[in-house]
Amino acid sequence: MILRFGSLLLILYGLGFALFGVTLGKPAAAGAGRTDGIVVITGGPGRIEHGVAMLGQGKGKRMLVAGADPSVTKADLVRRLGGNRKLLQCCVDLGSESVDTRSNAEETKRWLERKRFNSLRLVTSDWHMRRARYEFRRVLGDDFVIVPDAVRSEPGFATLFGEYNKYLLRRIAVWLDI
Incomplete structure (x- = not known):
């Protein structure tokens, strides 16, 4: 009985990982309108x-x-990006208070509140978008509009495997309130 249950959990875990790998975040649709802020992790x-x-x-x-x-x-x-110096000088804020995805969301919440913004375009890699959206939605609540805008990448197996496990562990930690 225990072996069957363990086998079932392993199969579900594997299917979840496969689903995670084939449903990576996508760039925002061309019709996705303007948001108050853009947040890049x-x-x-x-x-x-x-x-x-x-x-x-x-x-x-x-x-x-x-x-x-x-x-x-x-x-x-x-220097790194070139392009429109005025745009970078006037309209880009550098946040250095966060060290992980959860603290990125917390830092963003403070920034949104200071700016009195109600919507954001969330920019991160396609493989990171699911966990980022989860953390941002959890921290910001349902009052903020979040438009996910994933940057396409070619993640390897190790990257996907690690991110899937981080996502699962974070969901479990929140569920257990730890």
Whole structure:
């Protein structure tokens, strides 16, 4: 009986992982309108560039780079990204208070409250979007509009496996209230 139950759990885990791998986050639909803010979670290639492109297209009023290294400045961004210096100087905020996805959401909530924003475009990698949306929805509640805008990537097995386990563990931790 215990062996059957364990086998069933293992099969469900495997099916869940397969589903997780084939339903990665997608870029926002072309018709997804403007949001008050754009929030980019650092840590993956193309995220900041995509956020700046969305800001340049008028998809948000301001952009927060959540989880930025405290030593990074706007001048560093201008050097790295080139492009519209005025846009980066006026409309991009660097947040260095967060170190993980949960604290990214908490840092973002404080930023949204300071700016009196009610909606955000959430930019992160496709493989990270599910957990990021979960954390942001949990911290922000249902009053904030969240438009997910995933940056496509080519995650390897180890990345997907690790992220799936982080997502499951976080859901379990919240369920157990720990």
